Amino acid sequence: MSALKVLHVITGLGIGGAEQQLRLLLPHMDRVRSSVVALTNPGPVADALRAEGVPVIHLGMRGNRDLSALPRLTRLIRRGAFDVVHTHLYRACLYGRVAARLAGVRTIVATEHSLGAAQIEGRPLSAGARALYLAGERLGTATVAVSGTVARRLAGWGVRPSRIRVVPNGIDVPRFAFDPAARRAARRRLGLAPGAYVVGGVGRLAPGKRFDVLIRAVAALPEDARLLLVGEGGERERLERTARECGAADRVVWAGAVDRELPGLLSAMDVFVSASADEAFGLAIVEALAAGLPVRYVACPALEDLPPEEAPGARRIGGTVPEVVAALESVVRERHAVPAAVRRYDIARSAQRLTSLYERLHNGPHNGPHDDLYDDLYDGLYDGASCR
Structure with a gap:
């Protein structure tokens, strides 16, 4: 043919x-x-x-x-x-x-x-x-x-x-495999301490992604917590203002829009959070799971359409600031094996x-x-x- x-x-x-x-x-x-x-x-x-x-x-x-x-x-x-x-x-x-x-x-x-x-x-x-x-x-x-x-x-x-x-x-599953060397390099480049608790978010800086919830949640965590935001968009200025208002301006790291660097940035994180309440798939969540990260999400059709045992490292949470704070406080900081859900995608x-x-x-x-x-x-x- x-x-x-x-x-x-x-x-x-x-x-x-x-x-x-x-x-x-x-x-x-x-x-x-x-x-x-x-x-x-x-x-x-x-x-x-x-x-x-x-x-x-x-x-x-x-x-x-x-x-x-x-x-x-x-x-x-x-x-x-x-x-x-x-x-x-x-x-x-x-x-x-x-x-x-x-x-x-x-x-x-x-x-x-x-x-x-x-x-x-x-x-x-x-x-x-x-x-x-x-x-x-x-x-x-x-x-x-x-x-x-x-x-x-x-x-x-x-x-x-x-x-x-x-x-x-x-996704290209092997590309996102956790890399300790890439983790160290990314943290050095971004000024993140080796022992910092790094919460990650990835996506367009748009209202629907609700990154303001992540900023306020990290502001309520202990001093060693940092938020690494990967993405760019029209909400950047408003989000920076939110960070200043809640005293977290020096705890948010803005990585900008990236492509090749994304796997290294995921390796630099300790937990991935998606606060978006309305998704069509949830690609960034699947990428985070491929990097072995524990994941907390508000909405993710890619996982919701599968049996829960397919992604044991992922948990669905409520989308309020207190709920996100509680979820982050209870996360065990360890990498997971790549789950079956990722292989399907x-x-x-x-x-x-x-x-x-x-x-x-x-x-x-x-x-x-x-x-x-x-x-x-x-x-x-x-x-x-x-x-x-």
Whole structure:
């Protein structure tokens, strides 16, 4: 069978979960010839993709209502004679599906990366956003959910279950293995004492991540506690002000947005906490588990969709400051073996499932009846285990 030509259309290629997930997937898709179009902001992930030999095109879209991007994208898809168009993130899904249809592409896949219970990509859900989403979704062939939780949310929204597939996010598991030398080096570089109790948080500095809860919780811990925040975003100034107000300005270490350095930073931590109450997957939590860290989280579909014994080092907690403080005070500072849950989310496995989906859709009937919504939940991903 000849390799399928697949065009990935994504809103931007800055450092973010969906963008990094795309970069991780492509090298493992050996039966696919991939190209990428960024509607806007090509960013550092575009450079990384090009360095790995993936063609990347910047469409130069000027905003959500830049309709001139639609004919440009349509022409690009038609000239490329792509077998599959795969869209990522809200804006790219809307424009990409329409353009693919206009260009005559029969197989159109979209991944829903960031659908929470009350927000999509960090923005509050509204009736208008939902209506527009559903109108665009009907132009595609299939919608991929990154977790069983997201699949159920999509079905609840009105997406036909026969059109939903579950292909979970994945990580490069060996890359995150705990490294004592990297721990020492990272702590020296960041000015963290060897014996400091380091609480870690990773993600965009956005309101929904609730890093202010972590700051206030660490401020209530003994003096040797430090908070290592990995990420960047519009909430940085407000979070710095919060740290000053609760007397923790010198106890918060801001690592900024990183990529290659992330495994070393996870090695430098003693416990990982996610205070976000609304997640679509919880990729940073899975990465922390791969680093052997004890994990405390408020919401994580990646773990909630699995039996609890799959991740013994992780505990679900309440999201108030006192609850986070109590959880941190009771953590035993020791590394854990990489749990079974992490192995289920290996990036090569996700890439294989996605490649098989492309081939099945491209070679089979389109928009016809399909197996039940949960087939992909159990087939291969959960090996028949019941979901909680």
